[in-house]
Amino acid sequence: MGYVTRRNRTIATAFLLPTVAVLFLTTIYPMLYALYLSFRNYDLAKPFIPRIFVGLANYSEVLTSDTFLHSLLITFKLMAMTLVVQFVLGVAMALLVTQRLPGMAVIRTLLLIPMMISPVIVGLVWLFLYFPELGYLNYFLGMVGIDPIPWITSTQWSLTAIAIADIWQWTPFVMMGTAAALQSLSPEPYEAARIDGNSSVDVFLYVTLPQLRPVLISLLFLRAIDAFKIYDIIYVLTKGGPGDATETIALYIYRQSFTFWRMGVGAAASFVSLIVISVLITLFFKSMQKSAAAR
């Protein structure tokens, strides 16, 4: 039982009360309010028109509209692009920066900086690099013989442009997590594998990677949850355009709610996205419990 007796347990529960009360008022209540809105016809531009109950009309509109399904597709496409590169590059970088060589600690620290920069600032500096006609990125690419690319002005490239900015910011996160995991691995299997004369590729694939698996899975879910929410960088670079080429779910909700003032439809889309993200969050917690149990 420990020292927390029954009387103390009452007080300990009271310690928890502020947290639960605040979270209820600031998170659960707005979510319930969003649920209420999602069943209503609510036009914020016409506040005096009564918010009529429309049943599941908003949901059926969201789930059957091409725009919403398109935004879902864009969201997952962006997620796939960023996660693949972030994990391949991030793990490779982790393998490099964990080598026992002078200067690596400093390099590791420097590489962590992008993560801590506000995503708006990341968006702005990449906008500076992508800027049509003037931006330096096409100039640098020109030096190695690549023709100018219409980064943010063409439907073909704009999603890639956003992905690059996100990859720049969050690859260090994968590197950091993987490097931390690599440094806590026990050295024995390596020595054994090396004595057996295995190549470093084999050692990585059959010794390192299996040991990294639980950590990589946790990192993957964390990145997926974030990738699902990505908003700031898109807002700065393309605002969902050109056309709807970069309109992710977040941008779809934003447009429905604050451009067309259709709060009911925005709320319904919010709820659909809450369901998707709940699945990801649950999977993340499962992976965390699993790796905690494995320790």
Added chain:
Amino acid sequence: MHKPGARQAVLTYILIGAILIVFMVPIYLILASSLKPSVDMFSRPPSLFFKPTLQHYIDLFTLRPFVSNIANSLIVTLGSTAFSVSVGSLGAFALSRIRHRRIDDAAFWILSMRMFPPIAVVVPYYIIFKAIGLLDTPLALIIVYSTANIPLTVWLMKGFFDEVPEALEEAAQVDGYGIVEIFWRISLPLAAPGLAVCAVFCFIFSWNEFLFALMLTGSSAQTVTVAVMSFWSSDAVQWGQIMAGSFIILIPGVIFVLTCQKWLVKGLTLGSVK
């Protein structure tokens, strides 16, 4: 890890050098462009050696209400950090000490509150704050940021409280301490490094936040991130001022990385990586 041989070392340095350049160029560009005269902003080739000027910083502080933007950001950031750390560490202590088989579920539930997409609740926040007259006030952002900061604090502090030996608390109880005294005089001081870590994470998150600040503030409570973005939407893009503002905004994050990076792993991976 074994010690690499000479050939491998050279290869590692070449690769890591290339990676370092790619990742550092945008940061260098922010600083360099903030100090470049406007005429050199996009010069070809990029002028590495230019006569640095503080003009953009001077413009930022004299022509724009950037001082009040910084003040707003600081009020919101410090307000939310103080509130979240106080409420969150109480909650964390309870979660760490209550023995119940569902306590992990409670901890996960609290953490999940942080992970929901902000865009999904911004509409209700907008309507609610409008109705109670909090739109465009720092208080609105303090409340909203705390919804992300409290769960993080609870989650991280729980880890720190878990490491405080219960024997100490039991001994204090034998000496006649009540649980409030135990918390305040024994456990909290021992978990003090955790408080600092949580405070820094809350600070950086609130300072960097953009979406809520954009939707829930107008001109009077505008924070730095929204202000810098607004330099863009004016008729002519003020790149110099955008970069000067950006550089000021990124300073806290860089200081955090340089001074306490060992906590970054724990905080950003929510403890899923040791």
